[in-house]
Amino acid sequence: MSISLRKLPDTELEVMQAMWQCECPASRADIEKIIKDTHPMAMTTLLTLLTRLSEKGFVRIEKVGRASRYYPLVTREEYLAARSSNFINKLCGGSMSTFANALCDSGLSKEDIDELRDLLERRKL
Numbered sequence: 001m002s003i004s005l006r007k008l009p010d011t012e013l014e015v016m017q018a019m020w021q022c023e024c025p026a027s028r029a030d031i032e033k034i035i036k037d038t039h040p041m042a043m044t045t046l047l048t049l050l051t052r053l054s055e056k057g058f059v060r061i062e063k064v065g066r067a068s069r070y071y072p073l074v075t076r077e078e079y080l081a082a083r084s085s086n087f088i089n090k091l092c093g094g095s096m097s098t099f100a101n102a103l104c105d106s107g108l109s110k111e112d113i114d115e116l117r118d119l120l121e122r123r124k125l
Contacts, residue, residue, distance in 0.1 A: 005074060005078065005079055005082035005083070006056070007083060007086070008053075008056075008058070008079075011039070011041075011049060012049055012052060012053055012056075012058075014035055014038075014039045015031060015035065015046065015049045015050065015053060016053065016058060016059075016072065016074075016076075016079070017076075018031045018034040018035045019031055019059065019070060019072045020072060020075070020076045021034050022034065024071055024072065025062065025069035025070060025071050026069070026070045026071075026072075027067065027068075027069060027070070028043070028046060028047065028050070028067075028068065028070070031046065031050075031070065032046060050068075050070055057073060057074075058072065058073055058074050059071065059072060059073060060073055087099075103116075
């Protein structure tokens with residue numbers, strides 16, 4: 001997937017996050033079950049958001065009789081990588097040292113920083 005994935009509005013991102021938690025393919029009810037407590041919305045609103053996500057290339061909608069099945073076309077990891085790259089380029093001028101300093105100044109614990117260092121040294125990041 002291209003690193004130029006556009007940023008999703010918060011409500012669309014909530015729907016994508018719910019989809020990423022579902023077994024693929026997801027039904028509207030599957031998605032609704034996940035977001036009902038934290039981001040309740042009318043069924044029509046959810047369907048509208050799913051249609052928008054499809055138009056943007058994030059979701060494929062497959063009709064099965066009167067129902068629809070939803071397939072994420074972008075993984076959580078792809079979206080996170082694209083948004084992280086965009087963040088570093090736009091806010092840090094592409095400078096990893098600026099990003100690393102901001103990350104360290106953000107209130108991360110020593111354990112968090114040690115974990116990041118370990119992941120980098122093992123090339124897991």
